[in-house]
Amino acid sequence: MSKVTMPIAIALILTLLLTACSTTNSNQTLTAVAQAPGAFKVAILLPGRINDNAWNQAGYQGLKLIEKQLEAQVTYRASVPPADWEKLSRQYAQQGVDFLIVHSEDYLAAAEVVAKEFRRVKFAVTGSYAGNNNNFGALAFRSGEIGYLAGVVAALKTKTNKVAYIGGQPYPINREEATLLERGAKKTKPSVVASINWVNSWSNAEKARKIALAQIAAGADVLVTDAGEANRGVLKAAQESRGVYAIGWMHSSDEVDQTQQLAPFLLTSVVQQVPSLLLEGATLVQQGRWEGKQYKFGLLEGVQDLAPFKGSVSPQEEALVKSVKQDIIIGKIDVSP
Template sequence: MKKIASLFLVLILAFGTLLTGCQSSSNQTKSTDKSSDSKKLKIGFLYVGPVGDGGWTYSHDAGRKYLEKELGVTTIYKESVKEDTAEVQKVIEDMINQGVNVVIGTSFGFMDGMEKAAKKHPDVKFMHCSGYKTAENMSTYFGRMYEARYLSGIVAGMKTKTNKIGFVAAYEIPEVIGGIDSFALGVQSVNPNAVVKVAWTHTWYDPAKEKEAAKALLDQGADVITQHQDTAGPQQAAEERGAFSIGYNTDMRDKAPKAYMTAPVWNWGPYYVKQIKAIQDGTWKSESYFGEMKDGIFDLAELTANAPEGAKEAVEKAKADILSGKNKVFQGEIKDQTGAVKVPAGQVMTDKEILNIDWLVQGVEGQIKK
């Protein structure tokens, strides 16, 4: 009888163990399913500057915060990441080890590092701002900021009294060159006698150096300063000299209130929400997004009282023409600095040509080091 009871007890224990094993397996599967659930996302942002730069990085971080608020997703970020392939890869690996499954890189110089990381981690989604390399799990995104640059050029062209406008520029890459050209075309549309003088800093974030570059342009007679930089240094230099300024990336009126007139500004939040929703819905696909002003990804900030009389009306008319497609900005005839026709009358530059532009339009003073 004891033997039968013992055998029965063994059978019960064995059956209990089997049940326990099944439950463990079930829980493990459930946990795995949760971790692979597309709605359980953790997004990592790589920034080229500090979030407090008030410009480029600040605008992306505002987009990150908007994303968190709208979708309730978890995000992390790393600021002041060097534009070095090995460094970018290291930061991405650290993020992935923290559970990140979507990586967003916000500077052109992150491109090669992100491409390598994307190949190594096919299960992670990558989005790169302003680059041109894509993969099945890596998109690129940017906006036709040249449209807003053109509008800001109208303001500058109407404001200048010396017909000399200074442009503090970062690097000789298409993104910056195209911005200079479109700005100059906007200037020339209202003031064909004005010239745009360029000073290169080879920095994205160096307030002191960028301010000094603006001072040099002011010394050459410029009475309006604009920029493709991440700080308000150039505008502060303008204010100190009694000149006027046009910012970039964000509305910087509080940084130089006596000089600031307007700025082409970014609005990344809605784009980030749209992309993350697509990942959650399983509809996301790699693409090369080149947004237009009508998409809401960028715009020209409201003009201040420092802007010239009649500028608001001129900007509104030009903006309406851009939104309707009547004004393509880069439409011929356009000549380069040597006087050679680069875009014949009646023709419009293609997106590929704009994204690879390496020449300055007639009326711009400054050289591109290649």
């Protein structure tokens, strides 16, 4: 690829990597309860824009998937400032929604207050939360298992024995994936050193780029990034640096094949299907099975996986990754935090 076309390609790659889609997985086992169209009411509060090509867009598309699959009446508010979290949660509860999704762990305290006032309404936060064993629970990926798998891939490809994880915010679910990434890398190659880094932002791409370049300067040749919109900075640093590979993080995309072909530095991407995750939760609520606890979904349910390698690893390495994945699913490998 010429120097002229590379910037165009990398821009397309970043767009495709961060664009969410609203497909459900064929492994889904929950069935919707028959209701009159619009009888089931669902709302979501988003901390950012619905077209951010990252976490918030995936949340919005999850809402649209719920609307389509469960014939729900849906509504949302985007770019909600912290001062309005409790007020808007209460407004939706007063309006009679059946299920309110707060799409950030930052909303947790505000949602807890409102959930106590409106026991009929079911609440969910996307992230780590034990729940109140009543009406407020959480929806999360088993991020440890996919973090472990990404660590295996990173260890297989590093030549310097140094890999770096770059995350957005150190939320519990993200610390879990980082911890398990290190464990998976060391199990695969004990000499590997994994560096854990936090941007402390989901949108500061320039800060993420500087962290990535510092890690590359320190010898890291595989970068794993789960930093939302800030992923752009990490991927740009990898693209600019010879002999450096990256593993991206998506919140649902149908464009994996194209990105893999366009990006020789991209080994694979973690694909966590946020729309399918939210649909799982809404279906539990509609069925009357919501218990106000932590619900986790992962490889077994098909809501997360690695994107196809497209030749970025050898057949032997790919076979090893598939074997590790199967061992995780059957519980042979411990991926607890």
